[in-house]
Amino acid sequence: MSGLDLDQLRVTLIRPCLTDCGLWSQSAENLILGIGLVETNWSYIKQIGNVTGGGLGCLQMQKLTHDDLVGYICSHKERATAILKSCNMEEWTSDALIYNLRYMVLMTRMFFYRMPEPLPAPNDAEGFCELHKSAYNSRLGKTDVSKSILLFQGVCK
Numbered sequence: 001m002s003g004l005d006l007d008q009l010r011v012t013l014i015r016p017c018l019t020d021c022g023l024w025s026q027s028a029e030n031l032i033l034g035i036g037l038v039e040t041n042w043s044y045i046k047q048i049g050n051v052t053g054g055g056l057g058c059l060q061m062q063k064l065t066h067d068d069l070v071g072y073i074c075s076h077k078e079r080a081t082a083i084l085k086s087c088n089m090e091e092w093t094s095d096a097l098i099y100n101l102r103y104m105v106l107m108t109r110m111f112f113y114r115m116p117e118p119l120p121a122p123n124d125a126e127g128f129c130e131l132h133k134s135a136y137n138s139r140l141g142k143t144d145v146s147k148s149i150l151l152f153q154g155v156c157k
Helices: 006-020 026-040 063-074 077-086 101-113 125-137 145-156
Strands: none
Touching: 006 026, 006 077, 006 101, 026 101, 026 125, 026 145, 063 077, 063 101, 077 101, 101 125, 125 145
């Protein structure tokens, strides 16, 4: 059981904000919903403990990752404008990953959007798990793959 209702997250947050910015696919929706479960169980908005560079928001994006993404997004003016408008923001700030749920979702989506490989198929829980571990959490991260694959399987149903 997560901190927030998964159906509400899917239908009222993730799908609409991805759709607003032309970034929706069933794979993108499942990936983001699953990452929230794996990273924080959709329960925490800041990494627990006194961790330098720790994750921000339920999706636990690090400030350095955020700042790198902003440079990429700003090189695509229409996309940048759409994201800021969708989030009701005028400027980029990593603090918004904590207090603006739409921003948190869209920045995480953009992290994967800029990758050259396509996202796994919508029902590929193992593919989502591998992508999360290798690209977002890192091989040195604390994610337990055996537990996270179960979470992604639940999201892919």
